Amino acid sequence: MIQRNKEVWIFIEQRNGKAADVSLELLSKGRKLAAEINGTLKSVVIGHNVSDLAKETFRFGAQEALVFDHPALEHYRTMPYSKILNTLVDEHKPAIFLFGAKSGLTADCTDLQISDVKYLRNEYKDLLLQIRPAFGGNIIATIIAPDVATQMATVREGVMRLEPLDVPAEGKITNIPFELTPFDEIVTIIEQHREENKVNLKAAPIIVSGGYGLGSKENFMHLHELAAVLGGEVAGSRAAVDAGFITSDRQVGQTGVTVRPKLYIAVGISGAIQHRAGMHESNKIIAINNDPEAPIFSVAHYGIVGDAAQIVPMFINVFKQKLR
Amino acid sequence: MSFNSIVLVKQVPDTANISGQVMKDDGTVNRALLPAIFNHEDRIALEFALQVRDNYGGTVTVITMGPPRASDVLRECLFMGADEAYLISDRKFAGADTLATSYVLSEAIKKMGNFDIIFGGRQAIDGDTAQVGPQTAEKLNIPQVTYAMSIEGLNKDSITIKRKIEGGYEVLQAKLPVLVTVLKDAAFPRPFKAKRVMAYKNAKTLLELEKLVEGNSLLYIDQLKDEYIQKHIYIKTLTMDDLQLEVERCGVAGSPTKVHKVESVVLGAGTHEMIEPNKDGLNLLIDKLMEDHIFG
Numbered sequence: 001m002i003q004r005n006k007e008v009w010i011f012i013e014q015r016n017g018k019a020a021d022v023s024l025e026l027l028s029k030g031r032k033l034a035a036e037i038n039g040t041l042k043s044v045v046i047g048h049n050v051s052d053l054a055k056e057t058f059r060f061g062a063q064e065a066l067v068f069d070h071p072a073l074e075h076y077r078t079m080p081y082s083k084i085l086n087t088l089v090d091e092h093k094p095a096i097f098l099f100g101a102k103s104g105l106t107a108d109c110t111d112l113q114i115s116d117v118k119y120l121r122n123e124y125k126d127l128l129l130q131i132r133p134a135f136g137g138n139i140i141a142t143i144i145a146p147d148v149a150t151q152m153a154t155v156r157e158g159v160m161r162l163e164p165l166d167v168p169a170e171g172k173i174t175n176i177p178f179e180l181t182p183f184d185e186i187v188t189i190i191e192q193h194r195e196e197n198k199v200n201l202k203a204a205p206i207i208v209s210g211g212y213g214l215g216s217k218e219n220f221m222h223l224h225e226l227a228a229v230l231g232g233e234v235a236g237s238r239a240a241v242d243a244g245f246i247t248s249d250r251q252v253g254q255t256g257v258t259v260r261p262k263l264y265i266a267v268g269i270s271g272a273i274q275h276r277a278g279m280h281e282s283n284k285i286i287a288i289n290n291d292p293e294a295p296i297f298s299v300a301h302y303g304i305v306g307d308a309a310q311i312v313p314m315f316i317n318v319f320k321q322k323l324r
Numbered sequence: 325m326s327f328n329s330i331v332l333v334k335q336v337p338d339t340a341n342i343s344g345q346v347m348k349d350d351g352t353v354n355r356a357l358l359p360a361i362f363n364h365e366d367r368i369a370l371e372f373a374l375q376v377r378d379n380y381g382g383t384v385t386v387i388t389m390g391p392p393r394a395s396d397v398l399r400e401c402l403f404m405g406a407d408e409a410y411l412i413s414d415r416k417f418a419g420a421d422t423l424a425t426s427y428v429l430s431e432a433i434k435k436m437g438n439f440d441i442i443f444g445g446r447q448a449i450d451g452d453t454a455q456v457g458p459q460t461a462e463k464l465n466i467p468q469v470t471y472a473m474s475i476e477g478l479n480k481d482s483i484t485i486k487r488k489i490e491g492g493y494e495v496l497q498a499k500l501p502v503l504v505t506v507l508k509d510a511a512f513p514r515p516f517k518a519k520r521v522m523a524y525k526n527a528k529t530l531l532e533l534e535k536l537v538e539g540n541s542l543l544y545i546d547q548l549k550d551e552y553i554q555k556h557i558y559i560k561t562l563t564m565d566d567l568q569l570e571v572e573r574c575g576v577a578g579s580p581t582k583v584h585k586v587e588s589v590v591l592g593a594g595t596h597e598m599i600e601p602n603k604d605g606l607n608l609l610i611d612k613l614m615e616d617h618i619f620g
Contacts, residue, residue, distance in 0.1 A: 142585040187498040194492035306601030
């Protein structure tokens with residue numbers, strides 16, 4: 001049986017020397033996983049002029065930052081980045097290595113846990129359980145990698161909570177030299193164009209979210225009005241995005257954004273597991289649906305069975321009257 | 325200047341249309357009952373390859389690893405315009421995760437001869453890992469460009485590709501040979517050509533020919549295979565032995581990730597409070613929310 005060390009590593013995704021939220025969320029989660037196996041938490045930082053960023057990871061519990069700082073590493077490129085990580089993992093073999101991503105192996109986990117596992121007559125200690133919905137949300141699969149030294153998984157932004165420490169960990173920065181080879185430059189970046197995301201669903205205290213059940217873009221417009229009146233943001237399920245009711249940057253769920261607002265109003269959303277995974281931790285949930293059997297009611301605090309096209313305008317009117 | 329492309333395609337269960345019967349009592353999936361479809365993004369990958377051939381000349385070869393019935397997607401590729409199709413199939417490949425799959429695909433590609441570009445869909449809808457393309461590139465030791473939106477330029481040494489990144493796009497130039505994975509909205513796949521459907525609807529893999537021979541003592545497999553090759557309707561079929569693969573790197577044995585547990589999604593009874601769908605109900609609801617300081 002394979003002997004693992006007790007290191008939990010988090011890859012720190014960065015842009016312009018600033019860490020991606022998902023990486024800091026994963027440090028927060030990694031800190032707990034490391035505690036469960038009595039291990040240490042380390043960050044892996046690749047970029048240029050990233051020493052401040054490396055220090056920032058101590059605030060989330062990293063005890064050591066493994067840093068590769070080189071002008072050629074300023075922007076992500078697959079060849080040099082994967083070469084660095086391959087070499088590093090081969091050398092140190094961390095027990096767990098987590099990445100923020102929209103896909104990967106095992107992709108889009110909605111939860112990570114540590115547990116002893118009995119698998120095929122073998123007993124494994126402290127395995128990483130990688131938990132995710134699969135097969136169109138009909139099942140929840142738990143994936144393990146029992147016989148390899150390094151267990152890797154990816155998690156999307158927002159799934160894990162961001163939990164900085166009051167007092168930063170006493171971390172140490174380990175600079176590791178990087179030598180550029182011609183193979184690293186086999187792919188070159190000619191141009192980059194980025195618009196900062198204008199929508200920040202994660203920070204919205206109130207979210208009014210619509211599903212395919214609304215039936216039309218016109219009906220969806222009522223949600224915009226409701227959100228404006230309540231001071232919230234509009235969002236949608238994957239089905240609503242696929243139907244063209246709303247843009248994909250406002251999609252809530254496993255393949256969209258995970259949110260925890262004070263109030264989540266789900267309108268015409270049936271509530272597949274992938275959607276529920278992205279909103280069930282909201283403080284208060286109102287479900288409005290004409291199907292009383294819709295799964296969304298299982299996570300709701302308040303349920304309204306009825307026609308959304310009538311109830312939403314009524315909600316707006318009643319709320320406006322209260323404000324007077 | 326012409327380019328030879330290889331396209332990685334996959335037959336996938338139609339996860340968007342799962343009926344109740346597909347779920348077994350123990351929470352596992354009865355794959356045999358799932359309709360099998362052509363993974364959409366792989367069809368876009370084939371369209372990319374066909375456009376390269378239209379514009380520059382060259383060949384388009386499709387390859388899939390899968391069970392015998394995966395030949396359906398290969399015939400569809402031939403209907404769309406692929407020059408040649410390979411089925412890589414062996415019982416020992418069953419249960420492969422992305423690592424074992426990319427090992428088999430990369431070894432098959434090594435034996436298929438020279439190529440300039442490998443295209444594949446970004447990911448398959450059954451696993452959503454988006455890993456097989458990148459892992460195949462790694463094993464072939466060639467560069468990769470993922471999330472491609474369009475080809476901006478192509479010459480004998482390099483390809484220029486616009487790819488999606490968070491919040492925008494970037495344009496990359498990569499030296500050939502290269503592996504490219506494409507996004508679902510990157511192109512419209514061309515429809516089947518009636519002439520090609522007529523020509524290839526009876527195209528068969530070795531496994532399908534063996535089935536024919538099984539039920540007919542007058543047929544001999546080698547003879548039948550030659551006949552299909554001559555008619556250009558033989559789908560090349562490769563097994564683990566044909567590819568001289570290491571058995572411990574294939575299928576379940578070669579897959580480090582294991583499914584430990586599968587649970588059906590069971591809904592809790594839920595403890596929500598029902599609100600009447602009228603003004604009084606909403607009045608009450610909004611009062612409760614205000615008491616909880618939800619607004620402002």
